């Protein structure tokens with residue numbers, strides 16, 4: 001810590017007079033110890049002679065080194081790898097009828113937020129793009145206190161009761177004897193557990209879809225998962241499911257690409273979030289609510305309290321009520337992102353819980369983990385502190401930041417006029433919904449939680465063909481990594497076969513096992529209990545909202561690689577760059593060496609990245625301009641050929657003009673027939689001549705709004 005050279009010594013030890021937040025790199029500041037002692041040499045320890053041993057007396061060295069030794073706090077036991085940003089939330093219209101929470105009342109009010117995205121299984125230094133669920137944790141700093149909506153990018157969870165969470169996590173984390181594999185579910189202990197846990201099957205369908213391979217955090221949906229309650233000022237309560245709908249649409253990577261990105265840029269999503277905010281392309285979502293009146297609690301063919309179930313949007317539409325925008329990067333990763341302490345139990349008046357047994361368990365777990373990880377005074381850290389005043393009789397403990405005054409730290413009291421006192425305003429204070437409870441003390445799962453397969457089948461039925469292909473390939477890949485034959489067989493015959501016969505047959509073929517449908521009701525004791533009659537209740541067999549087979553609304557933030565060499569047609573490059581910029585997309589000019597290349601008109605074209613540093617998987621599309629000399633050089637380059645072939649395999653848009661088309665031939669790509677004008681076929685866009693640059697750009701941009709998996713070259717046999 002350093003203080004200003006000419007700063008007057010603090011006249012008082014009052015904590016408020018010491019500005020711990022001060023920028024330690026202001027001009028003119030000198031280095032001091034933590035005690036404020038100016039330091040003349042921070043680079044040499046105190047020694048007995050220039051070649052002698054370091055002296056124990058060197059308090060400065062010891063202070064510096066011991067602080068360093070203690071720099072780490074325990075990483076999160078799950079969701080350790082994450083990245084976050086600041087922003088705000090704002091409602092479109094007052095939601096007074098639904099909730100008394102202050103952030104829902106006034107459309108002109110912006111409530112500050114801090115949002116952390118994460119993977120679940122990997123450790124803090126793991127890569128960004130494994131196949132994994134993403135955390136989507138939102139901290140709202142409201143005028144009534146902090147509300148944490150700690151969700152995921154998948155609307156259901158693996159298990160129905162929190163008591164199973166340690167088992168789930170022990171199974172998915174690296175195996176304990178050799179700590180392999182890092183950040184991967186494709187291994188024996190995970191499938192051993194899952195194959196004995198049929199309630200996980202719905203979530204497994206989502207996990208094996210491309211939902212677990214988001215293109216960026218900004219293209220993920222978010223979900224509160226559990227059913228919560230909203231409560232208005234009159235005390236009326238309704239059930240609610242929370243959704244975050246990304247403005248850019250849901251967009252994902254594919255599996256081969258994700259694996260390669262882990263090597264080429266382990267910080268792919270963290271970098272994307274950071275850079276998009278820096279350039280003003282602010283990630284944005286709309287908050288959606290699915291509201292269920294209390295009287296309708298039992299109208300569905302599933303239990304609202306079961307976290308392995310969605311409410312299909314066809315049954316209860318999602319009402320979009322506000323927007324979330326992330327517009328500021330953190331100043332310090334550790335102080336903000338690492339020390340952020342989320343807890344589903346941080347709620348505000350107007351929001352309440354349901355009896356979902358997974359949620360109930362989380363309400364215990366998170367506060368416990370924060371005390372272990374960040375310390376009992378975690379709420380006093382700047383990133384966790386409420387922006388409204390707070391006051392109670394909790395005292396002391398590790399790293400207490402507040403100098404509490406006076407002698408009263410108890411309630412009731414008269415010596416401090418009864419303060420801090422109970423809130424006299426019943427509406428402003430939090431109070432739990434007075435739900436009537438009556439029951440025997442039992443360790444039992446409700447029979448209404450026993451249907452583990454219908455919604456897994458619903459998910460499968462709702463997928464486009466390419467999505468089904470990807471799910472089949474994902475299960476096949478994962479099961480082929482499992483070494484124990486009995487686990488592979490059990491998963492296939494007792495779980496997958498109960499979801500869809502086609503799915504089990506196709507996966508079975510890929511893993512060399514013939515599925516036999518066993519235990520159609522699942523195998524847990526609770527599943528053998530009679531399933532309550534659900535006939536006549538609301539259900540659907542397919543839901544369009546579950547599929548990702550929709551073009552994105554635009555290409556803002558997408559990145560195009562432009563492959564060039566000397567002699568490139570500079571006008572074609574400039575025309576496409578202008579068209580992309582108009583859409584908010586980015587481009588990078590890639591050549592063999594950094595610096596510049598000469599265009600066909602003899603001008604210098606700046607190179608953004610040399611080819612060895614530019615992997616195709618880091619881009620959303622590729623463009624090969626014409627110019628005979630440039631095209632001839634590229635056609636000789638293995639890197640360029642590989643770039644284009646891989647872009648093709650990953651279903652991304654490919655564009656080429658005139659001589660640039662030669663490179664596509666070299667990469668053995670099926671081209672649209674030469675009609676003498678711009679042609680677009682399965683995302684491959686070609687223009688025979690420069691004069692078509694305008695039409696070409698339009699078709700290319702259109703092709704970039706989605707992936708073209710119908711052209712996949714490596715389809716596994718059906």
Ligand code: HDE
Nearest residue numbers: 076078079116135136137151152157162165225365366369
């Ligand atoms: Fe978590 N979870 N979780 N979880 N979770 C944690 O809290 C836990 C669950 C989620 O960016 C931990 O601070 C239990 C569901 C996110 O800091 C821990 C159960 C959902 C994050 C914990 C669940 C989540 C966490 C680890 C079963 C989606 C990261 C470190 C009942 C709705 C928050 C920490 C961040 C983090 C416990 C299940 C989301 C140990 C016991 C379901 C986004 O407290």
